Amino acid sequence: xxxxxxxxxxxxxxxxxxxxxxxxxxxxxxxxxxxxxxxxxxxxxxxxxxxxxxxxxxxxxxxxxxxxxxxxxxxxxxxxxxxxxxxxxxxxxxxxxxxxxxxxxxxxxxxxxxxxxxxxxxxxxxxxxxxxxxxxxxxxxxxxxxxxxxxxxxxxxxxxxxxxxxxxxxxxxxxxxxxxxxxxxxxxxxxxxxxxxxxxxxxxxxxxxxxxxxxxxxxxxxxxxxxxxxxxxxxxxxxxxxxxxxxxxxxxxxxxxxxxxxxxxxxxxxxxxxxxxxx
Numbered sequence: 376x377x378x379x380x381x382x383x384x385x386x387x388x389x390x391x392x393x394x395x396x397x398x399x400x401x402x403x404x405x406x407x408x409x410x411x412x413x414x415x416x417x418x419x420x421x422x423x424x425x426x427x428x429x430x431x432x433x434x435x436x437x438x439x440x441x442x443x444x445x446x447x448x449x450x451x452x453x454x455x456x457x458x459x460x461x462x463x464x465x466x467x468x469x470x471x472x473x474x475x476x477x478x479x480x481x482x483x484x485x486x487x488x489x490x491x492x493x494x495x496x497x498x499x500x501x502x503x504x505x506x507x508x509x510x511x512x513x514x515x516x517x518x519x520x521x522x523x524x525x526x527x528x529x530x531x532x533x534x535x536x537x538x539x540x541x542x543x544x545x546x547x548x549x550x551x552x553x554x555x556x557x558x559x560x561x562x563x564x565x566x567x568x569x570x571x572x573x574x575x576x577x578x579x580x581x582x583x584x585x586x587x588x589x590x591x592x593x594x595x596x597x598x599x600x601x602x603x604x605x606x607x608x609x610x611x612x613x614x615x616x617x618x619x620x621x622x623x624x625x626x627x628x629x630x631x632x633x634x635x636x637x638x639x640x641x642x643x644x645x646x647x648x649x650x651x652x653x654x
Contacts, residue, residue, distance in 0.1 A: 392514025517587025
């Protein structure tokens with residue numbers, strides 16, 4: 376149960392990062408206007424997502440035979456994760472400073488300590504710090520994706536991707552093969568909790584990203600309360616999913632269907648609420 380709880384924690388953390396970054400994006404005029412226009416064009420992007428998924432997966436399976444390419448991917452992932460982590464910390468502390476301006480020096484010291492933590496953390500905490508960075512990266516990427524999609528378009532895209540996720544994880548086994556290659560090369564591909572035994576669980580970066588995008592899209596379209604409700608809905612769905620799949624002997628399961636059903640529930644409730652004059 377501890378591993379499932381930790382996965383849920385990092386899922387909530389990525390959702391919180393997405394909400395923070397989406398808040399900053401909505402304060403940017405050009406992004407706000409793009410979000411308004413995305414309601415119509417977003418469905419085109421949603422339909423393109425499965426095509427991009429298939430192309431990227433097959434391209435990666437070919438390129439990952441090169442050690443040089445794997446090193447480049449590892450560097451890009453680690454750099455992006457650290458940058459996203461630093462960005463989220465900066466946004467959070469800026470918001471706190473606006474509420475408590477007299478504590479500016481304290482917040483500056485906290486920022487410096489947070490930026491140094493990934494390099495100075497004890498070995499036992501290295502994995503935790505890396506998970507926090509990856510969760511931040513997923514939140515930033517999810518919020519960015521949500522800027523181009525309406526909630527309805529995102530649900531459509533998730534429906535298509537969930538079917539592909541099921542096929543490539545359970546049928547073709549391409550995604551587990553890719554994850555194995557990444558792990559051998561030391562490339563982080565998701566939040567990793569538990570010991571290297573039966574209690575170990577890994578939630579892929581893509582699952583975190585799309586879960587975060589549901590929260591960000593809900594916030595941008597419906598408000599902060601809906602964004603918070605969305606990430607809690609996805610987290611509960613993921614927890615139920617993990618409890619169900621851990622009974623099986625299979626080592627890999629597609630998690631996007633759980634994200635899709637939670638997103639669909641949020642969208643349906645929002646639509647019904649809107650019909651009765653809620654918005």
